[in-house]
Amino acid sequence: MEPSETKTGRIPLSAVLVEGQYRSVRAFHWQLLLLATVLLIVIAPRSMAGQQAEDIDATVQYLITYVMESEVTFERNATHYSGSEAAQHIHKKYRHFKDDIDTPEKFIELCATGSLMTGKPYFIITTQGEQLPSSEWLHSELAVYRLRNEGTRP
Numbered sequence: 001m002e003p004s005e006t007k008t009g010r011i012p013l014s015a016v017l018v019e020g021q022y023r024s025v026r027a028f029h030w031q032l033l034l035l036a037t038v039l040l041i042v043i044a045p046r047s048m049a050g051q052q053a054e055d056i057d058a059t060v061q062y063l064i065t066y067v068m069e070s071e072v073t074f075e076r077n078a079t080h081y082s083g084s085e086a087a088q089h090i091h092k093k094y095r096h097f098k099d100d101i102d103t104p105e106k107f108i109e110l111c112a113t114g115s116l117m118t119g120k121p122y123f124i125i126t127t128q129g130e131q132l133p134s135s136e137w138l139h140s141e142l143a144v145y146r147l148r149n150e151g152t153r154p
Contacts, residue, residue, distance in 0.1 A: 059104045059145065064091050066141055067112070074134065075123040077115055086122075108138045 068087035073080050076089065093111035094101070101107045113135040114121040122134035 056101065056104060056107075059142070060094060060101070060107045062145055063104065063107070063112075063138055063142065064094070066145075067138075070124075071127055072137075073125040075125060075131070077118055077120055080125070104142055105139070108135055108142070112138050 064087050067074075067090060068084050070083040072083060074083065074086035075081075076086070081089070090111050094107060097107075097110045101110060112122060113133075123131050124134050124137045125131050
């Protein structure tokens with residue numbers, strides 16, 4: 001015999017009501033948990049994507065400014081350009097490819113590595129005369145930027 005049963009084998013009405021209320025409360029808690037889970041699944045990626053886009057844009061703008069303010073010469077298709085001229089060109093390519101860029105590395109690949117028309121790589125020439133592929137130079141600066149800003153990211 002179960003504890004809630006009487007000697008006649010019947011369950012008292014009060015026990016049935018308490019059991020029903022308990023089940024209703026449990027069902028409500030499960031519904032709340034399910035709703036919270038669905039909201040997290042739907043909202044979290046959107047908010048993270050917005051934050052990520054801001055971080056990518058800020059990083060790209062930093063790299064373009066770095067190019068503009070540099071003391072190096074840029075070689076594009078065998079022609080030499082100042083940092084300011086190179087930054088203008090890279091920024092123009094960035095505006096063109098912005099929808100395809102989801103990381104700073106993709107920005108470097110699409111906008112600052114080489115000519116899409118000729119296939120020739122871009123180079124930088126330092127004040128000491130050393131010639132480096134622009135992609136390597138920018139990847140190095142990207143690493144420095146990330147180290148410098150490591151503690152400031154959310």
